Amino acid sequence: MNFALILFVLLVASGVLWALDHFVASRRRSVGAKSPWWVEYGASFFPVILVVFCLRSFVVEPFKIPSGSMIPTLLVGDFILVNKWTYGIRLPVINKKIIEVNQPKRGDVMVFRFPGDPSLDYIKRVVGLPGDKVEYIDKKLTINGQAMSQKEAGDYLHADRLYYSSRFTEKLGDVEHNIITDKDAPAFVSQVTPYAFRENCTYTSRGVSCTVPQGHYFMMGDNRDGSFDSRGWGFVPEQNIVGKAFFIWFNFSDLKRIGSFH
Structure with missing residues (x-):
């Protein structure tokens, strides 16, 4: 099992969700619409995975x-x-x-x-x-x-x-x-x-x-x-x-x- 590759995939996936939540879903929330739970939940992991990935890699x-x-x-x-x-x-x-x-x-x-x-x-x-x-x-x-x-x-x-x-x-x-x-x-x-x-x-x-x-x-x-x-x-x-x-x-x-x- 290539843990580095798995961590990289998780980083990319959570990063995409973070971008969606930050740049797209946030606009919807400003007019009262809620973003999907999986977008908010997945986006919340991005900073943690990013820190772990950078520490482990470099x-x-x-x-x-x-x-x-x-x-x-x-x-x-x-x-x-x-x-x-x-x-x-x-x-x-x-x-x-x-x-x-x-x-x-x-x-x-x-x-x-x-x-x-x-x-x-x-x-x-x-x-x-x-x-x-x-x-x-x-x-x-x-x-x-x-x-x-x-x-x-x-x-x-x-x-x-x-x-x-x-x-x-x-x-x-x-x-x-x-x-x-x-x-x-x-x-x-x-x-x-x-x-x-x-x-x-x-x-x-x-x-x-x-x-x-x-x-x-x-x-x-x-x-x-x-x-x-x-x-x-x-x-x-x-x-x-x-x-x-x-x-x-x-x-x-x-x-x-x-x-x-x-």
């Missing part, structure tokens, strides 16, 4: 985390806010950029339209920028020949399934964040689907090595062995970008989750 948009691919940074059930303008102002519905602002940086947590099905929104961390050579070999991340810093940060307990993963603090650019890996999970990429620029990647029993095409980004989940990401389905085109996630505004299970994150 300022911030709420999302809910549906999976554990970004554990430990984001948990299932986190409600997050996404900055819609930091990567450029885009026309709603068609998602076409009209004003350049900033480019994604390594370490950003980004929401984007899944290349395999643009009706789906995914969230991952930006790992590779256009032109980068990204290698994930033996569960170690290397970018342009430089190994990314990793420090042990103790075990991570999955409370829902009562088992532990190894936790590390990793640094991407200026961003330090936690990742988790499972000792028993294989190093190779177990699921690979056909994707554009597949020839840019080499798969081995130890992992994957990819060169990021221009205008694309390489995304990975912080739950490295529990994330289906660019290692399996390829690169994210610039036009698929939705925005930068920056704040957890609610979690029904744990109110302490509320706040900003890296």
Whole structure:
């Protein structure tokens, strides 16, 4: 379901009713005639829908985390806010950029339209920028020949399934964040689907090595062995970008989750 399109249709419909009520029905009321109830009722929603549409399209948009691919940074059930303008102002519905602002940086947590099905929104961390050579070999991340810093940060307990993963603090650019890996999970990429620029990647029993095409980004989940990401389905085109996630505004299970994150 394309909620942006539905909201746009509601905006147009209510706007038409508002125009009818304001410019046509108001004249009838001045001579004692009443306008149809559905015109007055529909027109009353126009200002509200307009504000919601503008905020959601150009300022911030709420999302809910549906999976554990970004554990430990984001948990299932986190409600997050996404900055819609930091990567450029885009026309709603068609998602076409009209004003350049900033480019994604390594370490950003980004929401984007899944290349395999643009009706789906995914969230991952930006790992590779256009032109980068990204290698994930033996569960170690290397970018342009430089190994990314990793420090042990103790075990991570999955409370829902009562088992532990190894936790590390990793640094991407200026961003330090936690990742988790499972000792028993294989190093190779177990699921690979056909994707554009597949020839840019080499798969081995130890992992994957990819060169990021221009205008694309390489995304990975912080739950490295529990994330289906660019290692399996390829690169994210610039036009698929939705925005930068920056704040957890609610979690029904744990109110302490509320706040900003890296």
